[in-house]
Amino acid sequence: MTTRSRDDVVRAAGRLFASRGFHGTSMRDLGEELGLLGSSLYSHVDSKEQLLVEVVQQGADLFQAHADRVAAGDAPPEAKVGDLIRGHIEIITTNQDQSATFLNEARFLPDHARDAIVAMRDRYEATFRDVIAQGIEAGAFRQQNPALTTIMVLSVLNAVIRWYRPGGSQTADEIGEAMVAFVMEGLK
Amino acid sequence: MTTRSRDDVVRAAGRLFASRGFHGTSMRDLGEELGLLGSSLYSHVDSKEQLLVEVVQQGADLFQAHADRVAAGDAPPEAKVGDLIRGHIEIITTNQDQSATFLNEARFLPDHARDAIVAMRDRYEATFRDVIAQGIEAGAFRQQNPALTTIMVLSVLNAVIRWYRPGGSQTADEIGEAMVAFVMEGLK
């Protein structure tokens, strides 16, 4: 094995934070995962907290970038909702470590970083909510409370990180399409 | 403040495990929460792990007892689904600490205890699935995959622990009824 890059360290941190939790992972655990000593990690990063910040930020960025892309498009609300869902599932299933760390460990972030992540999550939710509200206004969806609907939709989508396993009975795409069908049925 | 009972210790453990996580809670933290030293806790319990086992078990028992009660009744499947949902939300909203610890920290249980909890959760899911399957068979619900539907329904219900706050804009009962309405719409 050759020498490790900073990115290798962050990626390994995501893996361990996702499976053992931030507080359940020691710097020595992380070193072992990479074949080096815990103390050697400090030539790549300043602190354990910094690793958490970066992994969570990566997760948040993936979701936000995707939502911005969909929101900027000119598709009708119905199509946008489908794209939002498909993208969300794709991100979770292909970036499980960052997604799980973002969804489960963000609460352990230091105050400043946590505030920033909460703001991003709120903006992400707002994107869903706005598109759903537009669909209601356009008459494509039935009358309903867009805020509550958004929470419920994201609950189902986020829970996928809890039960999805690559190589399981359903592919990531199948799950995405099942989620789209499920949500569309609820919206109309 | 008078002397603490073993039950006080378990309850306080639930509070801290729910908010800081199992690995983010030290026995000294827990002692402080109760106004005594960490070492004094060992006159009430054998280990920190034992506390986790008990809190998670309490959570699991609440859900399971409720599901068994509904399943044993002779109401039609449609009514049973509503009762299962209402009870689930009521347990989460009135036992937030045990519910959060059960839902978020069970993965940190020692192997033997975790296996038992996973088995209980599977049985709980099976109760939902069976009632939904009965509803489909009876023609009350549309044709669908009961296993996938159950996962999605429980995803929405379990996520309530993440956003419900007592004294918020919606009462626990209102949330329960909103969940029943949402799920019923999806089932039919």
Add this chain to the structure above:
DNA sequence: CCTACCGATCGGTAGG
């Protein structure tokens, strides 16, 4: 990236 540490904190025990 390792050697060799540091002070702080961890879960837990003996004895009262």
Add this chain to the structure above:
DNA sequence: CCTACCGATCGGTAGG
């Protein structure tokens, strides 16, 4: 329930 500890482990640093 406290006093007084224990060995192990924690995040992190200095110096090479």
